[in-house]
Amino acid sequence: MAAAPIPTAAHPRRVPVVLQGELSECGLASLAMIAAAWGLKSDLAAFRARLTATPRGISLRSLMSIAAGIGLAARPIRIGLQRLGDLKLPAILHWNMDHFVVLERVKGDTATIVDPARGRLRVPLDSMSPHFTGIAVEFTPTDGFRPGVMRLSRSFRRAWLDDRELRSSAFSMLWLTLLLQLTIIAMPFAYRSVIDRANRGFSDAHLIWIACGIALMMIVQAGSGWSRGLVVTRLGSIFVHRVSTQIVARLFSLPVAFFQRQMLGDVLSRVRSVDTIRRFVTDQAVPLVIDLIVGSVTAGLMILFSPHLAFIVIAGLTIEMGVRVMNMRRQRELSEELLEAEGKELSRLLESIRAIQAIKLAGREAQRFGVWQNELIRVLNANTRLNRRRISVGTIASAASALEWAAVLAVGVLGVGFAPVSTGVLFGFLAYRGVFRERVSTLTENLWSLQLAGVHLRRLDDLMLADAEPQGGGVSQVEGPGHLKLENISFRYAPNEPLVLDNISLDIPAGACVAITGPSGSGKSTLIKLILGIETAQQGSIRLDGVPIETVHRQAWRERFGTVMQDDTLLAGSISENIAFFDYRIDLDKVRTAAVGAAIHEEIAAMPMEYGTLVGDMGVQISGGQRQRVLIARALYREPSIILFDEGTANLDAESEQKISNVLATLAPTRIVVAHKSHLLSVADIVYEVRGGKVSRAR
Secondary structure: OOOOOOHHHOOOOOOOOOOOOOOOOHHHHHHHHHHHHOOEEEOHHHHHHHOOOEOOEOOHHHHHHHHHHOOEEEEEEEOOHHHHHHOOOOEEEEEOOOEEEEEEEEEOOEEEEEEOOOEEEEEEHHHHOOOEEEEEEEEEEOOOOOOEEEOOOOHHHHHHHOOHHHHHHHHHHHHHHHHHHHHHHHHHHHHHHHHHHHHOOOOHHHHHHHHHHHHHHHHHHHHHHHHHHHHHHHHHHHHHHHHHHHHHHHHHHOOHHHHHHOOHHHHHHHHHHHHHHHHHHHHHHHHHHHHHHHHHHHHHHHHHHOHHHHHHHHHHHHHHHHHHHHOHHHHHHHHHHHHHHHHHHHHHHHHHHHOHHHHHHOOOHHHHHHHHHHHHHHHHHHHHHHHHHHHHHHHHHHHHHHHHHHHHHHHHHHOOOOOOOOHHHHHHHHHHHHHHHHHHHHHHHHHHHHHHHHHHHHHHHHHHOOOOOOOEOOEOOOOOOOOEEEEEEEEOOOOOOOOOEEEEEEEEOOOOEEEEEOOOOOOHHHHHHHHHOOOOOOEEEEEEOOEEHHHEEHHHHHOOEEEEOOOOOOOOEEHHHHHOOOOOOOOHHHHHHHHHHOOOHHHHHOOOOHHHOEEOOOOOOOOHHHHHHHHHHHHHHOOOOEEEEEOOOOOOOHHHHHHHHHHHHHOOOEEEEEOOOHHHHHHOOEEEEEEOOEEEEOO
């Protein structure tokens, strides 16, 4: 039984929006929002460290287990729509049979929900019926709940700026910007001197000297502006290079499972966030500091010119800034929703383009167009909500500025309530007012840009804080004939998930041809991933020529294998480049030998460009069987100790498959074939069957 809630969390605050970073982590995102509402500010990265979401998502039981781990007692209940207002809010609702959302409040016949996939929504209770499954989860803080902050370290952000060249360019831009602003500040003094001295009849010589001074300041201003532009360009290039290389390098270090849980368009949109962050660093970060300095200086100068007018300007601008600052949090949430919607829209378009042949053959062009169009409408709706908020804030700010301007004119020119000021003082004050308002307005915009940069940084966190693929031990080379042995291997994709492979053992002698068969979904591909180190077994050992997999560096381990996996593709380039997998020095003799071994040499030789024929996105279209044999040639080119086919001949015709079978029968390396067809099974020395998580020897 859960303990009584702690007094400080008796009334949870507004639920902050936490959007899911992966397809299957709506549950984690919902729980992060619940925890934040009760005072534990966290992020998805911290929750991922407690439980890895699988492509199948996480169960309600797993969600309750994580909640208990942070001191939240969860109570699942069945409830009708009309009684949602009786729940202890915020609560999690089971949605569309495969999704979780957070119920924030119920007011009248409208509910406010926060969808991890779409953001905050206001939904009529009647329209929730097709979506709400009737299952809700209430949460109560226990004595073990500790409000605070639970986030993983973001040290990589500091590393981005820990660069001598980057800091040098930033300081250069700072001083040039400061020089530029000093010339702007000095201008009103010169204007006041010219006007007041002209009115008092000063000599032309004095005015000429002042005019020369103004001209000199304008030259300095132009020169510093030009130099600053060059420095900004250099700073932007350095920053983009440093950050982009780190992010993409991190992307390549992530495990395959990460990409299986992510939509391609969403990953691309996150990488593109670098450009927004770059614009902030180069265009807004330094001006943010300068605006604070210049704004403070011009405020003091306005007070020096006329305290009464300065009070009016500062009061009006305070109201304007207050309106903008109060709306920043909501604008940040709307920006996050827009970015997520854009990522999903791009993903839908990319997947439809990749599957265009299947779509056309099924006559589903209109249906897929509708799916993409729905995502586009979500983008437009999110953009509209954000722009409406900006327009509303801008209108209120403009009204405050107009009233303040009218008050300044009334007091300055007409002397309403005070004595009027001189013409020179008024001109000088209005010039400083313009500078002050511009600086403070720019400061507010830059603060908003800082918030937006924070949104993009949080999106990059999903890439930078994701666990990199384990690299194994320090052994950099494994030699031997290719004897593979698996002992007592057990594997599941996540805690509380059923075992996919349960205490299995295999002994594959060097030079043998071993076939692995079994029904779809039985765990054959999972077994292959374990052998290749793509997944890690929770129990048991895998040894290659007596060396355990955990002691060998992953790259060195995989160099012993030549593989053809189910979803392998060709990259844009020539056939020879693809067979050699873009080696820096391509051995054409090895390329031809591999092609002969894969029974594709004669067909390549018949092409006009032979091995120089371009394939992939920008090349010619080759048949599925030809593509498969090029992939097999790519595996043979490596001259591996073990050749591994995961349905590697699935797209071949009978004649080509027979050729490959004959080749496999004569190859010296160890061969592991996942297959169903009789041709491949007939050449196997040993046949294992995978069924129900167990492996048995069939022959």
